[in-house]
Amino acid sequence: MNEIRGDRQYAATHEWVLDNGDGTYTLGISDFAQESLGDLVFVEMPELGDTVSAHDSLCVVESVKSASDIHAPVDLKVLEINEEIDDEPELVNSDCYDAGWLIKFSADSVDGLMDSDAYIATLDLD
DSSP states (O other): OOOOOTTSEEOTTSEEEEEOSSSEEEEEEOHHHHHHHOSEEEEEOOOTTOEEOTTSEEEEEEESSOEEEEEOSSSEEEEEEOTHHHHOTTHHHHOTTTTTOOEEEEOSOOTTOBOHHHHHHHSOOO
């Protein structure tokens, strides 16, 4: 079952963004994305302080099926990395919206991302 949470914004490349309410944001991948990837075995994270342009590769997730880039949905600066993912990449599969988040970041704007209804409309859920 694909859970799409209404409290987040989404990119067409299946990343979600949560406004933390303090000028920072949390990023992860959607339930649809983690399910499509299969069981994750490794996540190559960015470095603290990295600045990444919108649509550029932010990190790489490796599953038993393949390796895939996770893209920056907006221009951002990495403020925090979920270090638990190093030891337990499967957290992204089991809890992609909470314990399985990837990074926290700052950005001038997250305009242009989709709300949950718009994101759901892009998915092939048949």
